[in-house]
Amino acid sequence: MKEGSIQTVNDQTVLDYKLIFEKGAALYAILKPDPPVFTIIAASEAFLEATGTVLPEIVGKSFFDTFPDNPNVYGSKNEKSMRRVLEKVIISKKAHHISPVRYDIVVKDSEEFVSRYWTVCNTPILNKEGEVEYIINSPTDVTDVIKIAQEERLAHDAVESQRSQLYSLFMQAPVAIGIFKGPDYIVELVNPPLCKLYGKTEDELFGQPIFDVLTEISDSGIEQILDSVLYTGKPYVGVEVPIPLIKDGKREIVYCNFVYEPLYEPDGSISGVIAVATDVTEQVYNRLQLEESENRLNMALEASTLGVWDLDVKADLMSTNQHHAQIFGSSDDITVWSSKMIYQYIFPEDKSAFQHAIDKALFKTGKLNIQFRIVWPDKSIHWIHSIGTVYYNEKNEPVRMLGTVQDISERKEQERHKDEFISTVSHELKTPVTSLKAFCQVLQRKFDNAGNQLAAEMLSKMDNQINRLNLVIHDLLDVTRIEGNKLQFRHSLFSFDKLLKEIAEQVQRTSDTHLIDIDHVDSVINLYGDEERIGQVLTNLLTNAVKYSPGKDRVLVTVTTGTNELTCIVRDFGIGIPVDKQELIFERFFRVQSENMAAGSGLGLGLYISAEIIKRQNGKIWMESKPGDGSAFYFSLPLAKQQ
Secondary structure (H helix, E strand, C coil): CCCCCCCCCCHHHHHHHHHHHHHCCCCCEEECCCCCCCEEEEECHHHHHHHCCCHHHHCCCEHHHHCCCCCCCCCCCHHHHHHHHHHHHHHHCCCEEEEEEECCEECCCCCCEECCEEEEEEEEEECCCCCEEEEEEEEEECHHHHHHHHHHHHHHHHHHHHHHHHHHHHHHCCCEEEEEECCCCEEEEECHHHHHHHCCCHHHHCCCEHHHHCHHHCCCCHHHHHHHHHHHCCCEEEEEEEEEEEECCEEEEEEEEEEEEEEECCCCCEEEEEEEEEECHHHHHHHHHHHHHHHHHHHHHHHHCCEEEEEECCCCEEEECHHHHHHCCCCCCCCEEEHHHHHHHECHHHHHHHHHHHHHHHHHHCEEEEEEEEECCCCCEEEEEEEEEEEECCCCCEEEEEEEEEECHHHHHHHHHHHHHHHHHHHHHHHHHHHHHHHHHHHHHHHHHCCCHHHHHHHHHHHHHHHHHHHHHHHHHHHHHHHCCCCCCCCEEEEHHHHHHHHHHHHHHCCCCCEEEEECCCCCCEEEECHHHHHHHHHHHHHHHHHCCCCCCEEEEEEEECCCEEEEEEECCCCCCCHHHHHHCCCCCCCCCCCCCCCCCCCCCHHHHHHHHHHHCCCEEEEEECCCCCEEEEEEEEECCCC
């Protein structure tokens, strides 16, 4: 031994060393350097306690048989690594330290393992020849330290994950969000919507005092609001706040709804402000324009004396303006009406038609357009024109109807005078026109007998024009009769197919440009009605079909019969009727104006009279038309009961 070391080892010294080894706090196990076995020859009590073993069970056994790998840990290489370390100690004859590693311990009298983490120092003991006599395996149980570190790491990872998720949500949020730190309001976080709102990039804003970047808002009062939130901790809510901003070099006013919230630190202190903003500039401008439009509309309504009404269908209550009450002759400024109140004013003979028009608008067409009479409290009768539009819910149920009402009594009186004038003139014209037609026919026969064909043809054309003039006179008389509810009918049983062929032949004689083609009228179809009036309808429809299909050569008439009714279709292939005019086609004096029509041309009174005739024969009339692709007029009539 070297000088200064213990020269003499007596039995007491050995006993003392043995006692220190066995009873000391350190964990020791002495292994033989007999790879691959590495037999355990001694162990301290601390080692035995830490590994849950007893000395008789491990002494003389292989270290790796005593402490095998945990088979439940997939891919564990602890045993292999430990063998390699021990072999390295034998070769190098130097101590080797192992950083913390998992090496599970078998639970006594079971096949279960307890997770353990260790740091290990393997120290060689050399003999006099310098060879490794023993290896001291000195492990330190660091399981608690490792688990605490793992928990801290998991907690840190969870916090980082939440932070990452919050940042992702923050950046993807559809509203503008920003975080401003400190009294200088340094931009710590800003998402794309806020960049867009400010008209700046993230690089221009991040890390900068917000009022140094947006100098234009320094006098807007925003900084004072942020100060209040930062120093008092009270949130601030702004609604439609005008903010001056410079975007693309131009100054503009942006309206925002925003919330400023204090940013709290874990210790409860306030370190900044969180801003959440929504750009409502478009909504504000739209509302201002709507308010301006409403003001203009109200001014127009006041000037026009139109009554305006808003019907809540389910509540059966109608909100109105003051003009509505005035139109109904009410001395009170009534602004809420029920259907019962309205019906009290309606002329008795018009109540049924009024209710029918309301029901038709609510449940069929969605549109109201009706003229009716009302009786004022002073017993005077007034004509009213009301139009409206129905609004439906998601179940297609009518919930609301908006409209206007107007007193048309003066116009009705003017129409009455006009009808009287037309009736008088028409009657006065009938006699000279009849005489003119008779003279024309006499002259035509005379020139025809004399062989003067040119004069006869001219007189024939003159006779056709007289016939047209005669039809116009009859139409004018019919209009006055319809308006006065004096249109007379002579009902009888007649053959519709025979009547159709006769009318088609008459119209065909007046046209050398179109072929009137009747489709499938082979059987006898009997109707009970006014044969002359229904013939008048056929004449009107066929004449119009020829007149308003210039450049074409065909008019198609189709007749079908069902169980109880007949349907006749007159189809032309001409210019058609504009879509926006089709709802008006059967109204009185309506005339379609088109660049394809000659100046002053139109459908005249024929369709109005035809519609009234069909209605009074308990039938229906309607049309379908596509501009540029012709028109089809339909009418249906009930079949005779005798069939």
